Amino acid sequence: MKYARFVLAAGLMAYGFSLIAKQPRISNSLRDGIKADQQTIRVALAMREQGWQYIMPSPKNRQAAWGNKDGSTPWYAGYWHNSKTNENSAARPQSEDGQYFGDGAGAPAWRLGGSPSAPTKLEWLLSKSGGIKPQE
Numbered sequence: 001m002k003y004a005r006f007v008l009a010a011g012l013m014a015y016g017f018s019l020i021a022k023q024p025r026i027s028n029s030l031r032d033g034i035k036a037d038q039q040t041i042r043v044a045l046a047m048r049e050q051g052w053q054y055i056m057p058s059p060k061n062r063q064a065a066w067g068n069k070d071g072s073t074p075w076y077a078g079y080w081h082n083s084k085t086n087e088n089s090a091a092r093p094q095s096e097d098g099q100y101f102g103d104g105a106g107a108p109a110w111r112l113g114g115s116p117s118a119p120t121k122l123e124w125l126l127s128k129s130g131g132i133k134p135q136e
Helices: 003-024 040-050 122-123
Strands: 052-055 075-078 078-083 088-089 094-096 100-101 111-112
Touching: 040 052, 040 122, 052 122
Parallel strands: none
Antiparallel strands: 052 078, 075 111, 078 088, 094 100
């Protein structure tokens, strides 16, 4: 009886470890706290290597909270920043032959219009703080 329990416990542990091993591991250079597929992690690592970071939108006051769609609430808009080139981008930088280039727009500024959408997984991984977790 004890042997059967031991075999069952060992089998369950092995199964659990195999599930953990299949989860893509998020690098220490990226923001943790979400699950992301291997392709998203690869893109995030390439962008981080090239200096890109996402500056998360943030509410300007207490009324402007995530999820509040009141169009009169002010927000600091999110944007992309490259620490190596000091370039900003309002849109996600696009890859050309492995190099990521922004649109040259985007800067620290506030806007009216209610809460922005939840960030994408890539935006989350390349940000340092703030925001709400992306949809699974």
